[in-house]
Amino acid sequence: MGQPVNIGVVGCGVIFAQYLQTIDRLPGLRLVAVADQDLGRAREAVRSHAEVDVLSVAELMADPRVDVVLNLTIPAAHAEIALLAVAAGKDVFSEKPLAATGEDAARVLRAAAAAGVRVGCAPDTVLGTGTQTARKAIDDGLIGRPISATAIMMTPGHERWHPNPDFYYAPGGGPLLDMGPYYITSLVTLLGPVTTVVGAASRTRAKRTIGSGPRGGEEIPVSVDTHVTGVLVHASGAMSTLVMSFDGAATRAPNIEVHGERGSLAVPDPNHFDGPVLLKRVTGEDWETIPAGAGYTEAGRGVGLADFAATPAGREPRAGGALAYHVLDVMESLLSSAHSGTAVTVTSTCERPEPVALIPLG
The missing domain is CATH 3.40.50.720 (NAD(P)-binding Rossmann-like Domain)
Structure with missing residues (x-):
């Protein structure tokens, strides 16, 4: 070893x-x-x-x-x-x-x-059994050719629980830059890189109130968009609809769904490593749970660091810089589209990360 x-x-x-x-x-x-x-x-x-x-x-x-x-x-x-x-x-x-x-x-x-x-x-959550089992289902052809996906994150904002939430509302923060990496990294893992985006965004409040810790009750300024939505066109031809918001109480929609010619997948929260993957076949009556068949089991934050450290020289790590840069480029392009009102071409690309076999962690 x-x-x-x-x-x-x-x-x-x-x-x-x-x-x-x-x-x-x-x-x-x-x-x-x-x-x-x-x-x-x-x-x-x-x-x-x-x-x-x-x-x-x-x-x-x-x-x-x-x-x-x-x-x-x-x-x-x-x-x-x-x-x-x-x-x-x-x-x-x-x-x-x-x-x-x-x-x-x-x-x-x-x-x-x-x-x-x-x-x-990071994020390395996509290396867990949740996203990786969904990816294996797609690669195994269980839903046929992927056509579309939805990815939704809806929360009132992190100031309710974080004692020092200032950076969430400063440049580099907001729901898209904070939570978007989980969702877009998962979408790229499932469907491949993105070529074009169309976006819209809003900012509902100029200030937020800290809800916990020694600074509870203090107001902090908001200098980023707090609700961002858009469409991502993948190089494969599939299209993903994305909603990232700090302006809603909650949602009952699945975090991510992927729809194909022969079925649909409900993918667990990409902010977590595991969770049930559900499959609804066009010919089936009910949703069925797919047993975990890929990904690091019992994983936690830092498994991507371990995977990175174990990646042989000359190979791009699964949680590598090229993927992270592409995801950031997608997010910036989405905000650019939202502010300009026009579609934006994503200039970067990356390889779809290598899949993870079912690997128990020590």
Whole structure:
């Protein structure tokens, strides 16, 4: 199996604990150092891990033990930290999105290519049994040729539960940039890359009120669209309808549905790793549950990091930079279409990621 891959984490906020659980579970990963702009928060985050060093960002980048920098900072800092890692000659795996803008994401990929290091990016939820079992059903021809899909996320907004939700309503945030990566990455995994988009968007409130934590009751400004909808035309010819909103209470619609010539699939929440995949055949009377037949079982945040670390040199990781850049390009193109009122051609593309066999995690 070789030696574990040494991980250095930058950013010890809310999502860090979930990654830590996965790193602790998997023998192929070893956490050696963390950094955060708040060193007290970093120390608290690894209080139960005495072997992990708490360093400054500069010290972590210079640490020769660190093989991969896990970038868990806010979206606005993703490119800055990724470029520091690349300059230090280290692979980098980032939380989504790859950067706050496509221009910054492209800079990261160009720098990584020049330095001979690799870039990976969440979401990795699509590597779980939910999306992967649905993909296998499509690849096995259970619904025939895919024709269309719907993807819907409806919530009142993250300020209700997150104690510091400011970045959700700043550039790089909003329902599309925050939650869209889960849904669009799943759609690309299921149906392939996107060539054209048509979008519409709105912003209903100038301020939001924090609903929990020490800042409860404080108002924060909203500088992004909070309801985005559109149509994605895939290179395969299939069309997906997307709704991403922080302006609704809830929805009873399936998170994702894929419709083909011979049947339809209900795909579980792409923000989770598992969940039932339902199939309705044109010739059948009822929906049937497809047993989990592909994907990492019992997966958690960070399985994409493990998959990235285990990907042989010369092969694009499943949760790789090219896919993450394409997804970001799709989202920016959708917003551009919404603001211009015209269809927009997506200039980037990527390979449909390789499928995941049914793989139990240790």
